[in-house]
Amino acid sequence: xxxxxxxxxxxxxxxxxxxxxxxxxxxxxxxxxxxxxxxxxxxxxxxxxxxxxxxxxxxxxxxxxxxxxxxxxxxxxxxxxxxxxxxxxxxxxxxxxxxxxxxxxxxxxxxxxxxxxxxxxxxxxxxxxxxxxxxxxxxxxxxxxxxxxxxxxxxxxxxxxxxxxxxxxxxxxxxxxxxxxxxxxxxxxxxxxxxxxxxxxxxxxxxxxxxxxxxxxxxxxxxxxxxxxxxxxxxxxxxxxxxxxxxxxxxxxxxxxxxxxxxxxxxxxxxxxxxxxxxxxxxxxxxxxxxxxxxxxxxxxxxxxxxxxxxxxxxxxxxxxxxxxxxxxxxxxxxxxxxxxxxxxxxxxxxxxxxxxx
Numbered sequence: 165x166x167x168x169x170x171x172x173x174x175x176x177x178x179x180x181x182x183x184x185x186x187x188x189x190x191x192x193x194x195x196x197x198x199x200x201x202x203x204x205x206x207x208x209x210x211x212x213x214x215x216x217x218x219x220x221x222x223x224x225x226x227x228x229x230x231x232x233x234x235x236x237x238x239x240x241x242x243x244x245x246x247x248x249x250x251x252x253x254x255x256x257x258x259x260x261x262x263x264x265x266x267x268x269x270x271x272x273x274x275x276x277x278x279x280x281x282x283x284x285x286x287x288x289x290x291x292x293x294x295x296x297x298x299x300x301x302x303x304x305x306x307x308x309x310x311x312x313x314x315x316x317x318x319x320x321x322x323x324x325x326x327x328x329x330x331x332x333x334x335x336x337x338x339x340x341x342x343x344x345x346x347x348x349x350x351x352x353x354x355x356x357x358x359x360x361x362x363x364x365x366x367x368x369x370x371x372x373x374x375x376x377x378x379x380x381x382x383x384x385x386x387x388x389x390x391x392x393x394x395x396x397x398x399x400x401x402x403x404x405x406x407x408x409x410x411x412x413x414x415x416x417x418x419x420x421x422x423x424x425x426x427x428x429x430x431x432x433x434x435x436x437x438x439x440x441x442x443x444x445x446x447x448x449x450x451x452x453x454x455x456x457x458x459x460x461x462x463x464x465x466x467x468x469x470x471x472x473x474x475x476x477x478x479x480x481x482x483x484x485x486x487x488x489x490x491x492x493x494x495x496x497x498x499x500x501x502x503x504x505x506x507x508x509x510x511x512x513x514x515x516x517x518x519x520x521x522x
Contacts, residue, residue, distance in 0.1 A: 198461040198470055205457075205473035209257065213478045219487050226376070235240040255378040255442055256384045256483050256497070258474045260449055262439040264475020265397065265468060267274055267450030268457070269432035272404050273425055277512060280451035281436040282505075284341030287447070288348040289319020290440035292357045295352055296452045298367045299359040307440040309368065309382075316437025319348060324429060327372070355404045372448035373498020375483055389438050393431050398468060400424055405465045446498045448505020449475050 217233075222244055224232070231237050232245040263281070270279045293315015293351050294412040297303035304312065327340040352371075356364055402423040436450065456478075457470035482498040482504070 171346070190462065195463050198463050198467070201457070202470055202473050205470065205477050209473065209477040209480060212477065212484055213253045213257065216253050216480055216484045216487070217245055219484060220244075220249065227470045230386075249488065251380045251383050252375050252378045253480060254383045255386065256375050256480045258383070258390055259375075259439040259443045259446065260393075260453075260476040260479030261472045262386070262390060262435040262445065262475070263450040263479070264453035264457070265394065265437040265472040266432040266439070267472035267475070268454040268466050268468050269397065269428050269435075270450070271454050273407065273429055273432075275340050275407075277455055278451075279338050279341075279443075280454075281432075282448055282451050283345065284323060285345030285348055285431060285442055286316050286319055286323075286341075286436045287445040288345050288352065289322075290316035290437050291445050292348050292352050292355070292371060293318070293446075294441075295355040295359075295367055299355045299363050300369070302363060307379075312513060314443035316440060317433060319344060320429070320433030320437070324426075369496075370444050372496040373444040373501070374496035375443055376496070385440050386438055389434065393408070393435055394472070395432050397428065400470055401466065404428060404468075407465045444496075444498060446479065447502040448509065449478055449501055452505050452508050452514075453478055455508075 185256075197269045214226050214229050218226055218229045224241060226243065227243060228237060232241045233250075237245065265278045270281060270284065271277055273279070278442060290312040294308045294312040295369050296315070297308045297311030323337070323341050324342050326344070327337045329336065356367060359367060403420075405477065407421065407425060439446070453475035454467065454471040457467045457474040459465055460471050479497065479501070482500040486495040
């Protein structure tokens, strides 16, 4: 009997992870399966990035791409890889990671798998900010980026204030977000009707979501923002895990609930708005990445790092598919993620309905 209990205990420990003790006496639990998933996602993202860099009118084999990145390529390859294609891929990785992490934060805060920036209207808010600059001001690319960032922040603030009632809670946040999304979508349609032909065409291209023409000017600010926000979010991961168990339990465990919730929501809004400003409203990555990461890790909690890696992998893979799967007709990456994400959303609605949650 003792042997059986020991084996069961060992099995449960291996399923949950391994506990490591630091020199200071602290115990840290490592989820082995989650670590393996993160490692595999990173490998997949890097492999897809190398393939994407080599894809285009001038095809470059993966081996030559790696040699060029290491500084051993020809001048022609160096120009194609480092000046033209590497910034595009880096923007794709950063945008996907930002959307994956932002989606995981919103879903954890709302305790709802539908609590993503696409459903809550943040992407539409960023689109509205960009459209105002394009249609009413005929602004430059930099001004459009600033407009998208401001639009996302204003929309996030509006959703938070409208959903506030002695705190911000799950389905109220989602319902308010859906309402705000409908209003902002109508505003976007009105702005398009007021635009002239050139500005309307420019706006529609931006609204599709694309990585075409991205350069180092988009990489640097997005990288700086991620360098600040990602460590901040990970530092508050424990509080976020407590929030998923409910406000009362979180208060009992010493978590400053509203402070942590507001901090993480601001971080999620900034990540989403910055990603939208850099690449346009790329649909459904923020919705699907956290859910897929959770299913792969089979781990409770927000799964922040796996969601970040999953978002980066999804976006660069979708961009590679958009360039290769349709022959000479290269599609914007937002079209591919929209189709795949729409199918996933329908499946999620059916699953939630069968479970009696909606």
